[in-house]
Amino acid sequence: MSSDFEEYKSEASAWFRNLRDRIVAAFEDLEDRSPGEGPAGRFEVTPTERDEGRGGGGIMSVMRGGRVFEKVGVNWSAVHGTLAPRAQKAMAARGVPGMEADPRFWASGISLVAHMQNPHCPAVHMNTRMFWTPNAWWFGGGADLNPCLEYAEDTAHFHAGMQRACDAHDPAYYPRFKEWADEYFFIPHRGRARGVGGIFYDDLNTGDWAADFAFTKAVGAAFLPAFLPVTEKHIGQAWGEAEREAQLVHRGLYAEYNLVYDRGTKFGLETGHDANAVLMSLPPVAKWI
Template identity: 55%
Template sequence: MDTETKKQITAKWFEKLRDDICASFEAIESDNTGPMAGREAGRFERKQWQRTNQDDGSEGGGGTMSIMRGGRVFEKVGVNISTVHGTFTEEFAKTIPGADTDPRFFATGISLVAHMNSPKVPAVHMNTRYLVTTKDWFGGGADLNAPLPNSYDTARFHSAFKECCDRHDSAYYPKFKAWCDEYFYIPHRNRARGEGGIFYDRHNSGNWDADFALTQDVGKTFNEIYSALVREHMNESWTPFEREKQLEYRGYYAEFNLVYDRGTTFGLKTGGNVEAILMSLPPEAKWP
């Protein structure tokens, strides 16, 4: 399969995954009977954006933001897709495999962050992506971010992704879990950002079809397990104290995304849409 076909196939998959996840989340909004059931069920609003290459002003692709705010269950959730191309700056190209000899790149992917009304429903992050320079690879993963950690939820989340990884290679889950634990860590707080999950990057096993199948499975597994966890807790009530703990936790989440997250850095350094890049930030947070 030639590279152009691979680009088209992966971009179409991320669009489909976006549609499937948005449908699942809107169904959750409709089915909610909890403390905020008197609100109108939340719905996604889509907004397209176009990217201009920084070096010569040429067209550089773009993406679509899908944002839901103020729902019954989801306080703020974004499910964004993008397909961009252009040329890395000389400095940034040195940090990207295959770009040191040719700085041109192509990137397509989906990025999701959900911040919930209830502190008993865990926040979550998920993204999967495909990048092409003179080399090509997949990356992504998902991690649970509960203000009030629940060992049962954490175990179910990890079990789902272990089963997902094991369908492709039994060596993947321990490797990707450890990678997630190392990556989603806040050094200046000396703590993990959340309860972990899986994370992989620059993944090229030499079998493109197998690597794409893994990435597809990660997206489908996320939609299934996270939707199940949300439904488990979405109708429970919470206390003002629990809400305060949630807002404090969100402060740590914001610190990681602004200081350490490579996806944020990649987007900002390649002329991405700032609104889409910073979609991950919570709608409200506090610092103790």
């Protein structure tokens, strides 16, 4: 593949890290502006390294016990190395060429999961990433809203933001990637989705790296305008034991999905990334009935 990919990888990694910085700053600003007892929440930032001398690492940023966020993680990583046999087999099954002959890889991205204090505020997930092997490259990502108490206008606002990001690049993207999210974030053993959806895409390679990267950047940039307004609207809304119960039970669904089905969780653990960073998506408290 072209030597340009060293430049492309550097550019993508830097953009994902900048997006991480912008989101962290926006969330801390929201904490500062929000009423509530106690000090405004702040992120605890920890560098991460892959185990056993594997290449690369990242930044794990987690806020706990804030005025708005009960727990939120915004992680960035740039990792490289050689895929283990199990991961090679999984990649080959997805149609990635040359895995047996040359299992080297490079990957960078941002991953975000927010669990909120107020049950009226929706939990949310977002990630964007680039993956490279000597014989292939692609982008992936998306965002989905996970309210325990659903508001139709919040769902509509979030989806409208994702659709605008898609439509600016290809009108076919939003219906395709919305359907993909509906399928991907479905919990088979519960017979239901984990939330109200959004968009999800993977293996995006149209042959035009710049165009695919531009779309991935648009998805990342669309996140804050899609999420912050629905959060700000509910921050001061009253809630009690019934709402908290609904929130904790819904978090159980989220935990089940991420531990059993999520592709990113499996890949992160199988490739030796910091387990705390991989599992930061899990809620701080959940309940099963």
